[in-house]
Amino acid sequence: MEMMVNATDQEQRYGDGHLGLGLSLSLSIATAAAPVEPAPAPRPISVVAPPVCSLPAPPLPQAAQWWNGAAAGLFFSPSAGTMDPSQLERKPPPAACHDMTMPFLRGIDVNRAPPGETRPRGASCSEDEEPGASSPNSTLSSLSGKRGAPARSSGEVDRDGGTPRAAGGGGGSDDEDSGAGSGGSRKKLRLSKDQAAVLEESFKEHNTLNPKQKAALAKQLNLKPRQVEVWFQNRRARTKLKQTEVDCEFLKRCCETLTEENRRLQREVAELRALKLVAPHHYARMPPPTTLTICPSCERLAAAAPPAADEAAGRVGRGGAAPAPTGPWGPVPVRPVFVDGPARRSS
DNA sequence: GAGTTGAGAAGCTTTACATCA
DNA sequence: ACTGATGTAAAGCTTCTCAAC
Known part of the structure; x- marks a missing residue:
């Protein structure tokens, strides 16, 4: 069989749980920007846009990742952000859902x-x-x-x-x-x-x-089984649609945040340059720029902390643990997760 | 009139099975 | 007889769409 699979197409087709292109982008941002924390626990379906940070969860086996999302009604699995394209590629193994109760x-x-029962593919x-x-x-x-x-x-x-x-x-x-x-x-x-x-x-x-x-x-x-099937198809499609909208909003916020941070950093750079021109002798005594550290968890650059007693005592090495959310990494947008289904009429 | 939702169609992948070299 | 490649059919899925409510 000839297999000409467009990657984008694949992402779109099997995006539930991974959400395709937009999702990957948002997750990349979140992954890069957020410190490591445990994955958020599955939330009840009725919760909309919970205050959960978009933190990358530790990589799980693919089936587990998928199931995390499915069981909680989440189509946007935070862990997907750490997935490589091959992980994004396929649907979960059928056993993952067939074994659930x-x-x-x-x-x-x-x-x-029944033991040994496997429905023949061709049999209706x-x-x-x-x-x-x-x-x-x-x-x-x-x-x-x-x-x-x-x-x-x-x-x-x-x-x-x-x-x-x-x-x-x-x-x-x-x-x-x-x-x-x-x-x-x-x-x-x-x-x-x-x-x-x-x-x-x-x-x-x-x-x-x-x-x-x-x-x-x-x-x-x-x-009829067909009706149940259709209901599930529609439900999946509409939940995914909602999640896509939520992700879109999240990405917009991410973009705004990053843009603002970029402006701020540029201003800072300009100020520092100006300062250096004004008082070069002062900067000659400062440590070299190599004191900038990289946050090990989110790989963002952080300015070196001011010399502290610890450092003076030689107890602090470079690349120390990242401060908590309020640290130098800047604000991280909280990505909402759509976990509720389409609104139902209350009639 | 707009939103919700059940359902059909198209197009795709996966999988089991058959056939053949 | 066994094995790997290839073709085929059926089923399931996503996506798009329509239409009833």
């Missing part, structure tokens, strides 16, 4: 495949065609065929969403459904609150589903 699926072990997933799994609400929209083709309009949607009506009915396979495109406008399914809540919970656990999880979830929610 879904506590909300009571009594359904969707994660444990019978679970996906589960005939009885049709949403009480979805008997309509899920029936819609191709775009533009009017779907069968049958039944109404339970907007309230409390209890799904009896699933029964359905009985039609996807094939049947898609085939019946006769007349009537396409009614749109509205997932019930309960269904949405369970899906959200599930998404917090895994942002992708394996076939078994999908089937179990569909069964539990009285939806």
Whole structure:
């Protein structure tokens, strides 16, 4: 097979968890500017733009990095900033998500495949065609065929969403459904609150589903596996979009901060030059410029600290530990992390 | 009218399997 | 019989888009 993969394309395609180009940039900045600290713990999904510094986390195995993001609903993994392009390149290994448990699926072990069971690639997933799994609400929209083709309009949607009506009915396979495109406008399914809540919970656990999880979830929610799949696809796409917006804002702030710092440093340089012209003899007695140190953690240049007692005693070497956030490294913008899904209507 | 959201389509990668030298 | 290369089909994913609400 011919593999002509555009790197940019790859980054975009598999950017969830890494966020592609823009993300890499922001992370590079953050990596260069921030001192080392432990990685922030995964936050609850409902938190938006938490006060977390964009610090690079210690490199993790790829699957772990991905999972960190996925489990917390984070598509922007801080650790991605330390990843090399090869790490950015691939999706997580399927096992990373397939082995996770879904506590909300009571009594359904969707994660444990029967020993030795591997679904043949070519075989159609019978679970996906589960005939009885049709949403009480979805008997309509899920029936819609191709775009533009009017779907069968049958039944109404339970907007309230409390209890799904009896699933029964359905009985039609996807094939049947898609085939019946006769007349009537396409009614749109509205997932019930309960269904949405369970899906959200599930998404917090895994942002992708394996076939078994999908089937179990569909069964539990009285939806078709295809509907669950679509919901997850949309959720991923929209979460990523939100995160991209957040990252964009963050990058703007980074840019402003760096620009301001650049101006300040240029002014400083100009002042120092002027000073040197005015009083060259003073500078002759000063230590050579090699006393500038590099912060070992963030590799930023720091002016040498004024001679202190420690230094006089020879106890301080060059390149000492970087001061905390308020040190000479300047302000580091705090990159917000979008961890919440698209706002849901509260109706 | 704008925002949200379920869903279809296109295009891509991955993977299992078959075939062949 | 075994092995590596190659082709193919199916499934899943992302992205874009539409349309109903």
